[in-house]
Amino acid sequence: MKSRKELELLRSMSYSDLVKELKNVRKELFETKIKSTLTGEFKPHLLSDFRKKIARIKYLMHVKRSDMNEKK
Helix, strand or coil: HHHCCCCCHHCCCCHHHHHHHHHHHHHHHHHHHHHHHHHHCCHHHHHHHHHHHHHHHHHHHHHHHEEEHCCC
8 A cells, every 4th residue: 555655646746856756765775775784784675665666766757758758
């Protein structure tokens, strides 16, 4: 259920908002990797969740970009 709500939220964002969100998620992924390396607390489900969210955002960016190109 969470991913459906998250996907709807991402779909409602504009292209520029998706770019910002992508940067934020990549930063969170990086920080999580660093934290797990330094503290030894490894939570593999977080890494896969971040990767999936990045893939969703990239897909929606591709769709919005192709829609913008078709309108021109």
